[in-house]
Amino acid sequence: MLILYVITINFEKNHHFIFRILNVSLYNFKENLKHEIKILEETLYRFVQKVK
16 A cells, blocks of 8 residues: 555656646747747848838
């Protein structure tokens, strides 16, 4: 019974840990994407200005 309890506790901890890692990577991914889009918009804007 005790062994099962320990396994369950460990699983919960790991689960939280994995979840945190996923959340952090998702957040970083979104931030990077925002940054990339901003750069792309600026580049496009410059290009359009040159063409005019």
